[in-house]
Amino acid sequence: MDDRETIVEVKNVSKYFGKHKVLDDVSFNVYKGEILLVIGFSGVGKSTLLKLLCGLEEPDEGKVFLKTSKIGMAFQGAALFDSLNVFDNVAFPLVNAPQRLEPTLLKQKVLEKLRLVGLSGIEHLMPDELSGGMKKRVSFARAIINDPEVILYDEPTSGLDPVVSNIIIDYIIKLQNELHATSVLVTHNLSTIGKFKGRILLLYDSKFVWEGKTDELFSTDNLYAKQFRHGDPKGPMIVIRQ
Ligand SMILES: Nc1ncnc2c1ncn2[C@@H]1O[C@H](COP(=O)(O)OP(=O)(O)OP(=O)(O)O)[C@@H](O)[C@H]1O
Ligand SMILES: [Mg+2]
Numbered sequence: 128m129d130d131r132e133t134i135v136e137v138k139n140v141s142k143y144f145g146k147h148k149v150l151d152d153v154s155f156n157v158y159k160g161e162i163l164l165v166i167g168f169s170g171v172g173k174s175t176l177l178k179l180l181c182g183l184e185e186p187d188e189g190k191v192f193l194k195t196s197k198i199g200m201a202f203q204g205a206a207l208f209d210s211l212n213v214f215d216n217v218a219f220p221l222v223n224a225p226q227r228l229e230p231t232l233l234k235q236k237v238l239e240k241l242r243l244v245g246l247s248g249i250e251h252l253m254p255d256e257l258s259g260g261m262k263k264r265v266s267f268a269r270a271i272i273n274d275p276e277v278i279l280y281d282e283p284t285s286g287l288d289p290v291v292s293n294i295i296i297d298y299i300i301k302l303q304n305e306l307h308a309t310s311v312l313v314t315h316n317l318s319t320i321g322k323f324k325g326r327i328l329l330l331y332d333s334k335f336v337w338e339g340k341t342d343e344l345f346s347t348d349n350l351y352a353k354q355f356r357h358g359d360p361k362g363p364m365i366v367i368r369q
Contacts, residue, residue: 131158133194134277134309135180140189141333142175149175151333152189157277162303162310162325164341166355168366171330173313174203177279180311199275203282203313205262207254207269214250217241217268224273240268243305244298260291264298271302278302280312284319296322317356320344329355331364 135157142150149172157163157180165173178184179191181200199220207216217237221228228236241247244264254262263283270278283299284292296319303310314320320327320341327344329337329351336351344352350363360366 131156131161133157134159135194135311136192137180138190138192140179140186140191142172142179142184143187148333150179150186153334154189155328155335157309157311159276159309160307162299162312162323164320164323164325164327165311165313165330166315166320166327166344167330168315168355168364172333173315173330174281176330177281177311177313180277181279193277195276197273197275198277198279199270199273200279201263201266201270201281201283203285205254205259205266207262207265209254211254212250213241213246213252213254213257213265216254216265217250217272219269220272236272237268240272241265243271243302244268258291259287260295263287263295267298267302271306271308274306275308277309277311278306280310282314282316283312284314284316289318292316292319293322299323317358336364 133156137153137155140150140153141148165176167173175184177200179186181198214237217240218233221233241250244267246261246264257265280299284295287295299310302308323341325341327339327341328335331351337349339347344356354364
């Protein structure tokens with residue numbers, strides 16, 4: 128018997144952009160407390176899948192059932208507002224929420240989240256004064272400002288050097304533990320994947336073609352998983368866009 132508690136259920140979801148079917152009748156559950164990695168080559172639909180989970184995109188068919196309304200998303204490329212300083216970027220979801228927090232409480236929350244991602248004292252800086260790794264961590268602080276039960280990370284280590292990537296990964300694991308959160312992480316970065324002990328779904332051609340644990344990705348004989356880990360252009364997955 129499966130005693131895992133489901134926090135997000137994706138049921139028979141299909142998603143099109145024009146005639147392009149990005150997801151085709153996809154079903155999976157996210158279980159409370161886990162780290163789920165959705166992997167796949169570029170353009171396969173990973174970001175689209177995360178946007179469906181947090182409601183930024185609607186499925187064309189099927190449904191996403193959320194057992195919580197507390198979802199935070201750290202976007203691909205950090206997606207900070209250039210004209211807002213770090214404090215206002217992090218506070219943005221609270222300032223724009225239907226129920227406004229009183230200013231002292233708002234400040235307390237923003238500073239607490241910045242502390243959690245190791246960025247105390249930088250709240251007055253503008254995004255263009257930050258390094259890539261700092262921007263990512265500011266985006267994490269913004270994603271967790273509402274104490275989410277589910278945190279979605281889109282390519283959290285892309286564009287970062289290996290050392291900064293490791294720091295970012297440590298923060299993801301720390302946030303997972305300290306907030307007792309569930310994380311869904313999207314990446315095509317093999318070394319990032321290897322740092323997590325979690326469950327993996329490999330997306331290709333609008334379907335999941337392999338599921339397994341992180342360490343299994345590096346040992347399985349499954350042709351899709353093997354191709355992914357070797358970055359082999361030959362197949363079975365055809366990488367259309369180079
Ligand atoms: N809003 C949109 N309108 C039209 N097409 C879109 C839209 N968003 C995504 N697509 C298309 O859907 C496909 C999947 O895009 P998506 O961004 O989800 O891929 P991805 O796996 O996140 O890629 P990457 O690894 O490069 O970030 C791509 O072909 C993309 O061009
Ligand atoms: Mg993407």
